[in-house]
Structures are given as C-alpha cells and as structure tokens.
Amino acid sequence: MRVEIVFIGFGSNLGDRQEFCDRAVALMNLLPLSRVTGVSSYYESEPVDPENTLGPTWFYNGVVRIETSLSPVRLLDILHETERALGRNEEHRSGPRTIDFDILFVGQHIINEAGLTVPHPRLHLRRFVLEPLVELDADWNHPSFHRSVKELLESLPEPGRVKKLDIIPGTKYGSRPACPPPPA
Numbered sequence: 001m002r003v004e005i006v007f008i009g010f011g012s013n014l015g016d017r018q019e020f021c022d023r024a025v026a027l028m029n030l031l032p033l034s035r036v037t038g039v040s041s042y043y044e045s046e047p048v049d050p051e052n053t054l055g056p057t058w059f060y061n062g063v064v065r066i067e068t069s070l071s072p073v074r075l076l077d078i079l080h081e082t083e084r085a086l087g088r089n090e091e092h093r094s095g096p097r098t099i100d101f102d103i104l105f106v107g108q109h110i111i112n113e114a115g116l117t118v119p120h121p122r123l124h125l126r127r128f129v130l131e132p133l134v135e136l137d138a139d140w141n142h143p144s145f146h147r148s149v150k151e152l153l154e155s156l157p158e159p160g161r162v163k164k165l166d167i168i169p170g171t172k173y174g175s176r177p178a179c180p181p182p183p184a
C-alpha cells in the first residue's frame with residue numbers, strides 16, 4: 001500500500017478529557033508504518049446529540065494528520081483497539097466516552113465498506129471537526145463535495161458552540177520517530 005495522508009479525529013467527554021486526548025495523540029505517534037505530521041489545537045465542544053446519549057459534558061476534540069502505509073481497515077482496527085485500551089465502554093458505545101476516534105479522510109479516496117465509510121459521513125456537518133481540520137490544512141479537498149474544508153466550515157449554518165483551548169496538545173508524553181517497515 002502506498003503512503004497516504006490520513007486525518008484522524010478524536011474526542012473525549014468522560015474523565016480527564018485533556019489526559020485522554022494527550023494519550024490519544026501520544027499513541028498516534030506509536031502507530032506502525034506511520035508518522036504524525038500534524039496535531040491541531042484542542043477544542044471544547046458542546047455534545048451534538050439528538051438522541052441525548054452522550055451526556056452533558058462538553059467534549060475535548062482535535063485532529064491528527066498522519067502519513068501511513070496502513071490500510072484503512074487495519075488502521076480502524078488499531079483505533080478501535082486503542083479506544084478499548086483507553087477505557088472505552090464497548091457495551092455503551094454511544095454513551096459518554098473516554099476516547100473516540102474517527103477516520104476523516106484517507107487521501108482523496110472514497111471508501112464504502114461494511115464498518116468503514118470515508119470520508120467520515122458526518123464530518124462536513126461538524127464544526128468541532130472542521131475547525132481543527134482548517135487549522136491543519138484549510139485547502140484540503142473533500143473528495144465527494146469538491147469543496148475545501150475551509151469552504152465547508154464557512155457554509156455551516158450556525159455559529160456552533162466550539163471553543164479553541166489555549167493548551168498545548170500531547171507534548172507531555174513526547175513523540176517518537178516512525179517505526180521502520182518490517183523486513184521484506
């Protein structure tokens with residue numbers, strides 16, 4: 001698989017939200033066959049939750065950009081595993097969560113497989129995703145809408161309750177160079 005630019009969104013609204021986001025960012029630095037090339041600020045956002053399952057606590061959200069040779073399905077597997085490692089409640093996945101990961105974009109690919117839709121089907125509606133995406137790469141093209149993430153953000157109907165936080169993400173656990181590829 002060739003190297004792709006992938007954007008991964010993360011969010012936490014349970015427990016020590018900053019701590020879980022810092023750990024999420026640190027663990028993205030440990031992904032095999034990958035390297036982190038960008039980390040957005042953290043944003044605090046009101047739960048967007050028509051069915052009211054997420055609870056009242058605001059989320060900490062952010063986006064990481066990586067370059068990876070992992071396949072999207074393998075990456076999603078690892079992200080689910082990492083959610084479990086960080087204490088995600090599998091029985092109540094739609095409830096408050098210590099950490100949630102979403103694959104937002106995989107290059108300019110459009111993927112519709114069982115359990116994996118890319119671009120993430122709701123990202124264009126979510127200010128808490130578009131704001132950090134714009135911070136990382138405002139001109140990034142959404143391959144289905146043929147509009148940049150900046151244009152998508154500008155076309156959102158409401159101001160939305162999303163606050164950029166004045167903290168530096170993910171530095172406490174440091175980062176590492178990418179793993180070398182396995183021997184052939």
Ligand code: ADP
Nearest residue numbers: 093094100101102103104115116117118119120
């Ligand atoms: P959400 O992130 O929408 O709150 P979950 O994290 O519980 O909900 O994810 C629900 C399911 O969405 C997962 O089981 C996963 O297989 C599926 N899914 C489909 N496309 C994606 C994607 N691009 N990124 C992450 N999960 C995805």
Ligand code: MG
Nearest residue numbers: 100101102103
């Ligand atoms: Mg998710």
